[in-house]
Amino acid sequence: MSTKIYEKRARELLPLLADGELSEHDEAFVRQMMEHDPSLKREGDRYTALKRLTSDMPRAAAPENLEEIVTNRLLEKRGVRSFFASLFTSHRRVPLEALGVAAVAVLVLFAVIRLLPLSNMKPMDESPMVELTESIDKGGTESPTLMAGEDDAPMATGAIPHDSTGTAPDFSSPATPAPSPIDADLFAEEKAIMEEPEDEIIAGITPAVPEEEFMDTEDTAVIGTAPSGMLTVTPAAMTAGDTVNRGASATILLVSTSRETEQPIILTIYTKNPHETERTIMSKAMELGGDVKRTRTEGSRDTLLKEKKESSEFIEGNLPPMVYLPPESVEDLLMFIELNYPPIGPELEELDMTEKEELLQLDFTAPNGEN
């Protein structure tokens, strides 16, 4: 090994010397090189100073009430779900008779509401759903949205998620009248039970996601929103030869959230086998209670309405199937992805070839042996 190669190797190891984690052989080598080369010694001293500087930096104190905030957030999520369970726990048992009375009271209340005249209904053109439809239209998308009063499943931008069996989950009719004052309380209660307090469930349509979040980006396309409170999970594989060199493909997993307060999550996962990755993630979504839907990507509103009348099913579009994921499973799916496929897309270009190769488990050697 020539002197230059020795020196290069020493300079590579030098920044690690102060960690005390080099092998005995490497450490001895670096120290020997430092003894013979004053510039290496000076550089080594700087690394030591840098290490001391960073190690001595004070920590910022985490917020004192963090535990309280986290606890409250956990309780908010669990609160309503655990309410019914708590009725039957030993420390807060409610007599079954009381539950029976309550159930009868609710039934009676429903019956009374059903019999009430519909004078309290708001005219359709003042309903929030129309506002929502307009807001989507104003967004400039060519979305085939349904208007209030039309008896069909709700649709949003781009592709229209719809159950092939005609039983889309959690869809309430868009034609549902605006709630009366009495209904409003029941709606509020139902909303709380569904544990989606941040969602504005308006006549069965998912609140619009801010327009800017639905802009097409370089690596994904708009596919639409999920039914109220549910997420849409869909894969879209593409070749990314320009980005990660030959042989690599990218899997794009698009999780578009329907929550107004949250943003769509778009994860780009680079993998040697995108289809396998997609299948794995979609299977996991199914395992977590997801429901496969067919998709539709184009067609005017009139055409869609006509088709809807002719058939109870939409024809599958040119996007892959989507999985509607119940809200309670979203964290589980994201965790699964995080732990198995760390999202590396944006950082990929910063990696050197060796790291890319290792991370993607790719072989960058060309078929003819050249690299």
Next chain:
Amino acid sequence: MPLHNGNGYDESALISRAVGGDHDAFTIIMKRYKDRVFNTALRLLGNYAIAEELTQDVFITVFRKLHTFKGEAKFSTWLYRITVNHSKNRIGYLARRAHYRRDELMDYTQGDESISLIPRTERPDDRVGDREMMAHLMDRLTALKKKDREIIILKDFEELSYEEIASVLNIQLGTVKSRLSRARRQLKEAMKDILESNSD
């Protein structure tokens, strides 16, 4: 299993109890690790408010996924992995936002006040000096590539071993070394003026 072993709360006992629904045990876990999670997030993201929110998210994830922690790695390693992955997602999300501005992420203040600092040594330095130096260092650090910043934070600020870093970032030990070596070279260059003035 006794919760207290004389040297403090036993970690595996705390985890077992938290998995079993003991909220007090989970609170102790949060108290024990919140500074580490928060500081990692703060240094990766560079914004107090975002780091605070992300720390909450991390502990909510931990609470929900604690039953999946098998104890094969150290709990702290598992926690760092969740923190780093959450942070990566957040950085990616912020970078995609149309109105994203880099300077938004350079806010180390807590509203109108400076953030509280916990000294890590017994040096008699005044806190103003600490803050200034921290601001300098963080400025230089945030100018590094994300991969370089990430590994410096885990090694030099959080003092993880190479093996722990390999586990947190899911990379090979050799990659940890090469990446750390490169990152330190970059940081040394970026801190040249400060290192030279300190050596005078």
